[in-house]
Amino acid sequence: MDYGIEQRDLEAVVRLRGRLTFNDHARLRGLIGEMVQNRAPRQVLDLSSLEFVDSAGIGMLLIAREEMTNNGKELVLRAATGQVKRVLTVAQIGKIVTIED
Amino acid sequence: MAFDGAAPATPVSTGTEDGANGKIAVTTDLLSTWLGFADVQRRTLDVVQTELTRTSRHVEDATVDLSDRFRLLAAKALEQSERVEQIVALAGSVSIDGERVPMDQLVVGMQDMITDMVTNIVTLSRHAMSMVYLLDDVQKDVAELEKSIGDIDTINRQTNFLALNAAIEAQRAGDAGRTFAVVAQEVRNLSRSTAALADRMRGKVTAVVKGVRNGHDILRQIANTDMSPQMLAKERVDKTMDSLVEQTAHFQSVLETAADVSSDMSSTIAHVITGMQFQDLTKQRIEAINDSLAIMSAGLNELETRIRAQVPAGVGTSEPQEWLNQLLDRFTLSEMRERFVRKLLLEGTALDENGVLDVDAGAGDSSGGDIELF
Numbered sequence: 001m002d003y004g005i006e007q008r009d010l011e012a013v014v015r016l017r018g019r020l021t022f023n024d025h026a027r028l029r030g031l032i033g034e035m036v037q038n039r040a041p042r043q044v045l046d047l048s049s050l051e052f053v054d055s056a057g058i059g060m061l062l063i064a065r066e067e068m069t070n071n072g073k074e075l076v077l078r079a080a081t082g083q084v085k086r087v088l089t090v091a092q093i094g095k096i097v098t099i100e101d
Numbered sequence: 102m103a104f105d106g107a108a109p110a111t112p113v114s115t116g117t118e119d120g121a122n123g124k125i126a127v128t129t130d131l132l133s134t135w136l137g138f139a140d141v142q143r144r145t146l147d148v149v150q151t152e153l154t155r156t157s158r159h160v161e162d163a164t165v166d167l168s169d170r171f172r173l174l175a176a177k178a179l180e181q182s183e184r185v186e187q188i189v190a191l192a193g194s195v196s197i198d199g200e201r202v203p204m205d206q207l208v209v210g211m212q213d214m215i216t217d218m219v220t221n222i223v224t225l226s227r228h229a230m231s232m233v234y235l236l237d238d239v240q241k242d243v244a245e246l247e248k249s250i251g252d253i254d255t256i257n258r259q260t261n262f263l264a265l266n267a268a269i270e271a272q273r274a275g276d277a278g279r280t281f282a283v284v285a286q287e288v289r290n291l292s293r294s295t296a297a298l299a300d301r302m303r304g305k306v307t308a309v310v311k312g313v314r315n316g317h318d319i320l321r322q323i324a325n326t327d328m329s330p331q332m333l334a335k336e337r338v339d340k341t342m343d344s345l346v347e348q349t350a351h352f353q354s355v356l357e358t359a360a361d362v363s364s365d366m367s368s369t370i371a372h373v374i375t376g377m378q379f380q381d382l383t384k385q386r387i388e389a390i391n392d393s394l395a396i397m398s399a400g401l402n403e404l405e406t407r408i409r410a411q412v413p414a415g416v417g418t419s420e421p422q423e424w425l426n427q428l429l430d431r432f433t434l435s436e437m438r439e440r441f442v443r444k445l446l447l448e449g450t451a452l453d454e455n456g457v458l459d460v461d462a463g464a465g466d467s468s469g470g471d472i473e474l475f
Contacts, residue, residue, distance in 0.1 A: 021323040025233060053330035059197075059226030063234070090335045091223045092216070 001052075003031060011042035013060075017049040022056035031063050036071050043068055044100075048079035053087055065097045076100055122228045132412060133419035139405045141445065144426060146398040148444045150391050152437060157387040164380035171377070175370035182363035189356045193349060208342040215335045216406060222328045229324040235409055253299045257292050264288035277430045291369040 015064065018026040025039045035043045045061070053061075061077065068075040078100045080088050088099060194201045202210075267285035271278035425445070432438035 021182055021327070022321070025230065025324075026237070029234060029237075031169050050466055053329065054328075055222055055332065056228040056324045058329070059228075059230035059324070062223070062227040065229055068103055083333075086336065086406045087332055093223070 001027065005034065005038075007038070007040065010040060010041040011044050012038045013044045013046050014048040015079075019052040019054075020050055020057035021052070022059045023047050025060060035064070035073070036067060039075065042074050042076060042078045043071070044101070046076050046078050046086060047084050047089045048081060050053070050080070050084050051082065053084045058087065058091055058093065061093070062096065074098065129416050130419070131279060132408075132416055134421065136405070136409065136412070136416075137419040137421045138424065139401060139408075140230060140418060140430075141425060143398055143401050143405065144445050144448060145441075146401070147392050148441050150394050150398070151440070151444075153387050153391050153394075157384050160380055160383060163376050168377045171374050172371050175367050175374070178363050178367040178370060182360050184365060185356055185360040185363060189353060189360060191355060192353045203345055208346050212339060212342060215338050219332045219335055222332055225327065226324070229320065232320050233317075233324050236313060236320060239313055240310075243306065243313055246306050248305075249308065250299055250303045252297065253302075257295045257299065260295070261289060261292040316429050 001016060001018045003016050006015070011033065014035065020028070033051045045064070064074040076098045077088065077090050077093070080099070088094070093099065194203045195207060196202075197207075264285050267283055267288070271282035271285055276282070307379075429438065429441070432441050
């Protein structure tokens with residue numbers, strides 16, 4: 001998995017690419033740190049280019065959400081497709097995290 | 102009876118018309134024809150009566166037989182309807198531990214169970230990742246600790262070195278340095294104790310580091326076990342359950358229709374059996390017709406006898422061939438035609454005496470009374 005951050009007025013959009021699995025845990029922790037530091041109150045993870053997420057990845061996304069909440073920010077998961085969208089739906093992540101199409 | 106035709110060619114009576122005696126002249130030919138016709142008519146009436154009686158009995162037997170069969174059919178239709186209703190009652194539910202659970206309730210229960218399972222997987226994954234991050238940090242801290250113990254060793258070596266130098270300097274100072282030599286020795290003792298403590302700490306820290314690394318590895322293996330396929334299995338299970346519910350509903354509706362049809366069949370058959378009562382009426386009508394025919398036949402017979410008594414012995418009976426042919430043409434059933442022919446030709450002969458004209462004689466040769474179509 002790799003990512004790119006795009007800074008906008010009220011939100012920072014982080015575009016995740018490739019596969020988000022357990023092996024990315026250190027990198028994702030770094031990203032969470034960057035997002036906490038970022039001044040935008042709304043942190044958007046753009047998942048349109050993410051092809052796959054495993055159960056550890058789901059766990060990490062929930063940790064990211066918790067970290068954002070602890071720092072007074074909102075986490076948004078945007079434009080998930082394919083397997084990522086199906087897993088998010090089945091796991092009912094929408095009940096915990098804001099999901100946008 | 103009045104004849105206004107041409108004058109008789111061969112007078113039977115004594116002479117011309119005599120209105121006063123009530124006598125008229127009739128030709129021998131006409132009388133022969135009439136006698137022949139009367140004979141055929143009487144026999145035909147007999148045959149018709151017999152045939153009507155046979156037909157009535159035939160219809161009665163067939164009706165009784167049909168009614169019995171229809172009753173059987175109605176009973177079976179009712180039985181089938183009850184069985185189908187039993188299936189309908191059971192189709193929408195399954196038995197679990199001896200208790201009937203409606204299919205839709207069961208499906209909702211299973212789906213809830215799987216939803217809980219998926220939620221648990223998500224919670225476990227989240228906790229596992231939190232632990233992984235926590236142990237990542239602990240590992241860093243422990244590494245720091247190892248480094249710190251190393252630092253203590255360095256400091257201790259320097260302390261020991263300084264104490265040794267101090268002892269040497271105290272020796273050189275002689276009596277003035279004696280007290281200082283004691284202090285330097287104490288510092289060396291302290292340094293040794295510190296070194297021993299650092300050693301013990303290193304041993305313990307090494308054990309902790311090993312434990313933490315093992316735990317970290319195990320936790321990484323756990324967190325690295327991808328459960329997303331199991332989560333996605335919910336999609337398949339949901340579809341299967343929906344399909345199961347739909348199929349069960351379909352079966353139930355088909356079976357309900359089948360139960361209704363069976364029930365309809367049963368009541369229709371009951372109507373058919375009621376409809377069979379037409380036979381009673383038919384029988385009564387045929388009996389009435391037969392009674393009329395018997396009266397006509399008796400009248401004809403009497404008339405024939407009276408006329409024959411007045412006819413001279415020389416006058417014979419003329420067979421009405423054309424009528425006979427017309428009559429025979431009507432009897433298209435061979436068995437019936439056979440009975441008619443026997444009656445016409447054999448009655449009053451020696452064969453008749455021997456019982457050839459018994460109703461069923463000659464009928465058993467082949468078809469045994471089956472209806473001949475075309």
